[in-house]
Amino acid sequence: MFDPMSRITDPVLASKVTTPERAAELIRPGDTVGMSGFTGAGYPKAVPSALAERIEAAHDAGEDFRINLLTGASTGDEVDGVLARAHGIAKRAPFLSDPTLRRQVNAGEVEYTDTHLSHLAQQVWFGFHGKLDVAVVEVAAILPNGLLVPSSSVGNNKTWLDLADRVILEVNEWQPRAYEGFHDVYYGTRRPPYRMPIELRDPLQRIGDPYLRVDPAKVAAVVRTNAPDRDNSFSPVDQTSQDMAGHLIDFLRHEVRAGRLPENLLPLQAGVGNVANAVLAGLAEAEFEHMTSYTEVIQDNLLALLDSGKLDSISATSFSLSRERAKQFNAEIEKYKGRILLRTQEMSNHPEIVRRLGVIAINGMVEADIYGHVNSTEVNGSTMINGIGGSGDFARNAYLNFFVSPSTAKGGSLSSIVPMVPHVDHTEHDVQVLVTEQGIADLRATAPNERARRIISHCAHPDFRDRLLDYHDRAWRENPTARHAPHILAEALSWHQRAQAGRPM
Numbered sequence: 001m002f003d004p005m006s007r008i009t010d011p012v013l014a015s016k017v018t019t020p021e022r023a024a025e026l027i028r029p030g031d032t033v034g035m036s037g038f039t040g041a042g043y044p045k046a047v048p049s050a051l052a053e054r055i056e057a058a059h060d061a062g063e064d065f066r067i068n069l070l071t072g073a074s075t076g077d078e079v080d081g082v083l084a085r086a087h088g089i090a091k092r093a094p095f096l097s098d099p100t101l102r103r104q105v106n107a108g109e110v111e112y113t114d115t116h117l118s119h120l121a122q123q124v125w126f127g128f129h130g131k132l133d134v135a136v137v138e139v140a141a142i143l144p145n146g147l148l149v150p151s152s153s154v155g156n157n158k159t160w161l162d163l164a165d166r167v168i169l170e171v172n173e174w175q176p177r178a179y180e181g182f183h184d185v186y187y188g189t190r191r192p193p194y195r196m197p198i199e200l201r202d203p204l205q206r207i208g209d210p211y212l213r214v215d216p217a218k219v220a221a222v223v224r225t226n227a228p229d230r231d232n233s234f235s236p237v238d239q240t241s242q243d244m245a246g247h248l249i250d251f252l253r254h255e256v257r258a259g260r261l262p263e264n265l266l267p268l269q270a271g272v273g274n275v276a277n278a279v280l281a282g283l284a285e286a287e288f289e290h291m292t293s294y295t296e297v298i299q300d301n302l303l304a305l306l307d308s309g310k311l312d313s314i315s316a317t318s319f320s321l322s323r324e325r326a327k328q329f330n331a332e333i334e335k336y337k338g339r340i341l342l343r344t345q346e347m348s349n350h351p352e353i354v355r356r357l358g359v360i361a362i363n364g365m366v367e368a369d370i371y372g373h374v375n376s377t378e379v380n381g382s383t384m385i386n387g388i389g390g391s392g393d394f395a396r397n398a399y400l401n402f403f404v405s406p407s408t409a410k411g412g413s414l415s416s417i418v419p420m421v422p423h424v425d426h427t428e429h430d431v432q433v434l435v436t437e438q439g440i441a442d443l444r445a446t447a448p449n450e451r452a453r454r455i456i457s458h459c460a461h462p463d464f465r466d467r468l469l470d471y472h473d474r475a476w477r478e479n480p481t482a483r484h485a486p487h488i489l490a491e492a493l494s495w496h497q498r499a500q501a502g503r504p505m
Contacts, residue, residue, distance in 0.1 A: 072155020
C-alpha cells in the first residue's frame with residue numbers, strides 16, 4: 001500500500017530508493033553531469049557530497065577523477081563548494097558564485113564556460129557540450145508514470161532529464177509538497193528549422209505542463225533528503241542603494257508622464273543583489289499599482305511587493321530567498337498559488353518572450369566606460385567574478401533596460417566609470433540607461449560623444465569627473481579624423497593598470 005501523501009507514489013521508482021553513497025557510484029570519472037539548481041535554490045543536497053568523498057578517495061589513490069558540471073545557475077556549498085574543495089570539477093557552465101570554485105577558475109585549474117542563461121539548454125541539445133551522461137535533479141515529489149513535482153527552481157532540469165543517459169532524483173522533504181501546481185514546463189521547443197513561435201503574451205499565462213517528466217527506465221537511483229536551500233540573505237539597503245533606486249523610480253515616473261510606459265509599468269525583471277532589492281523596496285512605496293514581473297529570480301523584496309498588493313503576479317524560474325523568508329513562504333505557500341509561476345530558464349529568459357512582453361530590465365554591473373560599454377563579469381579584464389547570468393538575455397531584448405552600480409568601489413579609490421572597459425559583456429548598442437548614486441544617464445538614441453558627456457556628468461563620482469572630462473577632451477583634440485568615439489589608446493586602460501598595481505586611479 002502506498003500512502004497518497006507520500007513524496008514517492010510511483011511503485012517502480014519507490015523501489016529505487018537508495019543511499020547518497022550508492023547513488024554517487026553511478027557517476028564516473030569524465031562524466032558530464034547536469035545538476036539542478038538556480039541561484040541557490042532547488043539544487044541536490046546529498047549526492048554531490050557523497051560524490052566529493054568518492055573523488056577525494058580516488059585522488060588519494062593516485063587516480064584522476066573529475067567531472068564536467070552543468071547547472072541552471074549558481075548552486076550552494078553542497079554542490080559547487082564540496083566538489084571544488086575535492087578538486088572534482090574539470091569544466092563548469094553556465095554560472096558560479098562559490099568562492100573556492102572562483103579561485104580555481106581564476107587559477108586556471110577549472111575551465112569555465114560563461115554562458116547566457118537562455119542559451120545553455122539549447123546548446124546541450126545541439127551537442128555543443130557533448131553527451132550528457134548523468135542528471136542529478138532535486139524534486140518535491142515523484143508521482144506515478146514518471147511525473148515529477150519540481151521544487152524551488154526549474155532551471156534546466158527539463159533538458160537534463162530529457163537528455164541524460166542516467167538519472168538520479170533527490171526527493172527533498174524540506175521543500176513543500178504543495179509546490180504541485182506552481183510550475184509551467186514547456187515541452188514544445190524544437191530544433192531549427194522546425195521551431196514554432198512561443199505564444200506567451202502574459203506573465204502568468206500557462207503554455208506547458210505543471211510537472212517535469214522522466215522516463216522511469218532511465219532513473220537509476222532515488223535519494224531522500226530533508227535539507228534547506230542556501231540562505232540568500234543580502235546586506236541591509238544602504239543610502240547609496242536607496243539613492244540609485246530613487247533615481248531609477250523617478251525615471252520610470254518620467255516615462256509614464258511622457259506616455260512611453262503605462263501607469264502600471266511593464267513586466268519587471270530585477271537581477272540579484274542589494275540594488276535590485278532597494279529598487280523593489282522603493283516600488284512598494286511608489287504610486288504604481290497592478291504591476292507584474294517576468295524575471296529569473298524571486299527575491300525577498302519581490303515577494304514583499306506581491307504581499308503588499310502592488311504586484312499582481314510573478315513569473316520566474318527560481319526563488320532566491322533568505323532563510324527566514326523561505327521558512328515563511330513554505331508555511332504560507334498555498335496563498336501564493338495562482339500568483340507565482342516557475343518556468344524553465346529557457347522560457348523565463350527567452351528573448352522572444354522578453355521582447356514581446358516589453359520587459360523593464362534592471363541589472364548590476366562592475367563598471368561602464370564613457371561610451372556606454374558595460375563590464376558585468378571580470379575585474380581588470382581577466383579575473384572572473386560570477387558570470388554574465390541572464391543580464392544579456394533581458395537587457396538586449398528589453399523594452400527598457402537599466403545597468404546600476406555605485407559610482408566608486410574599494411572605498412572610493414576606484415571609479416566605476418572609466419575611459420575604456422577592459423572586458424565588454426554588454427556593448428553600447430544594448431545599454432539604454434546607466435544609474436549610479438550620482439544620477440542617471442539616458443543613452444537612448446544618442447551618439448558616442450553625447451553618451452560620454454551624459455555618463456561623465458550624471459553618473460561619475462565628482463572625485464573622478466574632471467579627469468574623465470579631460471580624457472575625453474584630449475581624445476577629441478588628438479584624433480581629428482577619428483572623433484566618432486575617440487580614444488587615446490596608450491592611456492585608455494591606464495586606470496586599470498594602476499588599479500592592478502595597487503595604485504589609485
